[in-house]
Amino acid sequence: MQSGKHSRGIGSRIMYGAGEFFNGGAFVIINSFFTVFLIKAMGMPAALAGTVPLIGHVWDAVTDPIMGNITDRTTSGMGAKRFYMLIGSFATAVTFITLWIPFRSDSPAAMFVFYVLMYCLFSTGSTILMVPYNGLLPDMIDDYDTRSEFSNVRMIWSTLGAMVCGVIPTLLITDTTKTTMYLRCCILFGVLFLITCLLTVAGTWENQHAPMKSRLSDSFNHAGSAFRSRSFRLFVGIYLTGQCGMDFVSGMAVYYVDDVINGYKNHYVTYLMAALIVAQLVGMLIWGPVMAKTSKRTTILIGAPIRIVSTLLLLPLSYEGASIIPILALAVGIGIGNAATLTSIFAIMADMPDVDELVTSVHRPGVVSGMSTFARKISSGLSSWLIGMLLAAVGYSEKLANEGARQAAFTQRGITLIFVFMPVVLCILLFIFGYRFPMTEKEFNVIKKDIRRRKGEEPSEATPEEIRICEKVTGISYDRLWDPANQWIGKRHRA
Numbered sequence: 001m002q003s004g005k006h007s008r009g010i011g012s013r014i015m016y017g018a019g020e021f022f023n024g025g026a027f028v029i030i031n032s033f034f035t036v037f038l039i040k041a042m043g044m045p046a047a048l049a050g051t052v053p054l055i056g057h058v059w060d061a062v063t064d065p066i067m068g069n070i071t072d073r074t075t076s077g078m079g080a081k082r083f084y085m086l087i088g089s090f091a092t093a094v095t096f097i098t099l100w101i102p103f104r105s106d107s108p109a110a111m112f113v114f115y116v117l118m119y120c121l122f123s124t125g126s127t128i129l130m131v132p133y134n135g136l137l138p139d140m141i142d143d144y145d146t147r148s149e150f151s152n153v154r155m156i157w158s159t160l161g162a163m164v165c166g167v168i169p170t171l172l173i174t175d176t177t178k179t180t181m182y183l184r185c186c187i188l189f190g191v192l193f194l195i196t197c198l199l200t201v202a203g204t205w206e207n208q209h210a211p212m213k214s215r216l217s218d219s220f221n222h223a224g225s226a227f228r229s230r231s232f233r234l235f236v237g238i239y240l241t242g243q244c245g246m247d248f249v250s251g252m253a254v255y256y257v258d259d260v261i262n263g264y265k266n267h268y269v270t271y272l273m274a275a276l277i278v279a280q281l282v283g284m285l286i287w288g289p290v291m292a293k294t295s296k297r298t299t300i301l302i303g304a305p306i307r308i309v310s311t312l313l314l315l316p317l318s319y320e321g322a323s324i325i326p327i328l329a330l331a332v333g334i335g336i337g338n339a340a341t342l343t344s345i346f347a348i349m350a351d352m353p354d355v356d357e358l359v360t361s362v363h364r365p366g367v368v369s370g371m372s373t374f375a376r377k378i379s380s381g382l383s384s385w386l387i388g389m390l391l392a393a394v395g396y397s398e399k400l401a402n403e404g405a406r407q408a409a410f411t412q413r414g415i416t417l418i419f420v421f422m423p424v425v426l427c428i429l430l431f432i433f434g435y436r437f438p439m440t441e442k443e444f445n446v447i448k449k450d451i452r453r454r455k456g457e458e459p460s461e462a463t464p465e466e467i468r469i470c471e472k473v474t475g476i477s478y479d480r481l482w483d484p485a486n487q488w489i490g491k492r493h494r495a
Helices: 010-017 020-041 046-073 080-098 108-134 144-172 179-203 216-228 230-260 268-293 298-312 324-349 352-360 365-393 398-402 409-436 441-454 464-474
Strands: none
Touching (some): 010 179, 020 046, 020 080, 020 108, 020 144, 020 179, 020 230, 020 398, 046 080, 046 108, 046 365, 080 108, 080 179, 108 365, 144 268, 144 441, 216 365, 230 268, 230 298, 230 352, 230 365, 230 409, 230 464, 268 324, 298 409, 352 365, 352 441, 365 409, 441 464
16 A cells, blocks of 8 residues: 555644654653652662663563564554554553552562563563554655654654643642552553554554565564664664653652652642643644754754753752742753754654665664664663662662651752753763764655665666765665665675
């Protein structure tokens, strides 16, 4: 089936983007409340609590490449990606809920093992859903600008997910030491995630491609070979630093508001998350047209400095009893800056399978998506792990937290430094990766033209300028492109 037979209007964009409600929202809840749930409600030591998501995402290093390979090998009447998204919609909803089941034990190790298993189950369900979803757009749309339009609507859904999941839980979880509040809240969101994911399955389509011929045991080899592309390596750097920076903001927000400015009972977390996310939604409407008129990297180079300045200005405002108004004003700046970087990230992601195809001669959006999905989830896991480790390093007491008591002054200051400087460092790296990223619409069109040329669909010869662009984007000499051996690491392609 051809994408030309399908509508590319706003209805199709809305239904395509709906699946991002889960991705944009679930990790906000997890980053904001999962370690809080484990530490304050379950009494788990901070270092152990922060390690649970990290182990879950190390597990993704196994499941994401396998899922990418499975997706590219599968044929289905409804499209391989949509078929697996249908399964993943139910798996994700159920396993998200099981994360919040109270499991009390006198042994912190027993609790740790239980929640590691629950997190691994959730990560597997998320893999089944998100790997095919991240690889879907390249098989729906070929045009550079139209992909940007679909990606922008997807990011609006992401922001809506973050808005709902960032604000509503703060209203429902009024006491961070009560386990039942977390479970009831997340049953509600599990149902919402299921509905929005099914909407995407129902409202999208796929252009049919011949399935990739490979064995399941080759999954990790294929996944690793995606990093042959210079553009993909830089994209992963952009994705990790951009998302991990915001994971620190959402992951530390409860600690910052509760333990530093002492405003959780005044609903300051709700105000803070609302300011961040409403600003991000408004920013999406601003940055989409800017990206369309410039390039997919330009908004990164604008958004990262906005995030850095807004975050640093929080330092003199971080003390008990501080006015929430200037903090909210700076949160608006962070949200607008984040909208700029998010807009770019998902628009760039849709173009990575084309660069990979020029390198390998094989159409394998599932493999590329699998590694992209892994990058997103490992950023979340690393953020949670680092938050746990850093909280432990500044003397955070789970005993005081479980009793609802204030942390020591030294710990409060440490929380402020974590909340401010970790996102700033990551945004500096984001700017560097964005500056070095080599592809705009001009380069994209050259890549697509060269793919057609290699397939015999384009009669022209490559000009010196086109050869230079292909080498710049891929990081590989022109005569080594379109080689099936490039989809392997350390060995030649086997017929």
